[in-house]
Amino acid sequence: MHHDPLFCPLRLGQLHLSNRIVMPPMTRSRASQPGDVANAMMATYYAQRAGAGLIIGEGTQIDPLGKGYAWTPGIHSAEQVAGWKQVTAAVHAKGGIMFAQLWHVGRVTHPDNIGGAQPISSSAIKAEGVKVFVDNGSDAPGFVETVTPRAMTQADIDAVVGEGVCRQRQRRPRFCGDSHSPCHDPGRHRRRGGPVPPGRPQCHGGRL
Numbered sequence: 001m002h003h004d005p006l007f008c009p010l011r012l013g014q015l016h017l018s019n020r021i022v023m024p025p026m027t028r029s030r031a032s033q034p035g036d037v038a039n040a041m042m043a044t045y046y047a048q049r050a051g052a053g054l055i056i057g058e059g060t061q062i063d064p065l066g067k068g069y070a071w072t073p074g075i076h077s078a079e080q081v082a083g084w085k086q087v088t089a090a091v092h093a094k095g096g097i098m099f100a101q102l103w104h105v106g107r108v109t110h111p112d113n114i115g116g117a118q119p120i121s122s123s124a125i126k127a128e129g130v131k132v133f134v135d136n137g138s139d140a141p142g143f144v145e146t147v148t149p150r151a152m153t154q155a156d157i158d159a160v161v162g163e164g165v166c167r168q169r170q171r172r173p174r175f176c177g178d179s180h181s182p183c184h185d186p187g188r189h190r191r192r193g194g195p196v197p198p199g200r201p202q203c204h205g206g207r208l
């Protein structure tokens with residue numbers, strides 16, 4: 001019998017967590033290639049940790065351009081959604097609760113990770129001194145400097161918000177919730193003392 005509060009149940013909205021241990025999102029770069037698909041190894045990994053009160057899954061791109069590191073899983077193709085379903089089924093079978101971390105990394109990626117495209121961001125300003133893990137098709141994947149992104153157009157923003165996040169919510173593969181990560185956002189860089197791109201007009205905030 002545990003008396004430590006850590007092991008006491010917790011109500012989180014409509015969810016009843018069996019304890020207060022929360023596994024944070026941790027990128028593992030283990031998705032199947034090609035296609036960045038969640039797989040059986042990932043199902044085993046998360047099921048082994050289902051005893052935590054809540055698992056926040058690793059950062060998962062909602063759009064091909066939102067992928068930062070090589071081999072991270074996506075959730076924008078039917079194959080990827082099916083891959084995540086086997087993960088959530090394995091976690092639920094062990095009585096676990098899991099959220100997806102939906103992310104779009106903005107400028108903190110590299111053309112090698114996004115099919116040769118130029119990364120998109122709020123402004124066309126490079127994240128100086130920031131490196132990302134790439135697979136450039138050689139036998140030597142590794143960390144490289146980011147490049148200068150292009151500023152998102154309104155159409156880009158609509159695509160990411162509308163066709164990305166909202167569509168994925170509808171097709172959510174039985175996650176119990178979402179954690180949204182505009183990863184490497186200006187606030188995060190500011191907190192770390194890094195370079196901060198100038199703000200755009202504040203017309204794109206609000207609830208998802």
Ligand SMILES: Cc1cc2nc3c(=O)[nH]c(=O)nc-3n(C[C@H](O)[C@H](O)[C@H](O)COP(=O)(O)O)c2cc1C
Nearest residue numbers: 023024025026027028057058059060101103181183
């Ligand atoms: C290997 C590794 C991968 C990580 N991947 C992610 C990620 O995918 N998304 C995210 O938001 N944070 C990620 N993080 C940050 C962790 O969530 C963070 O380290 C954790 O919440 C503990 O916080 P602390 O490092 O400030 O103590 C990662 C950390 C590590 C060590």
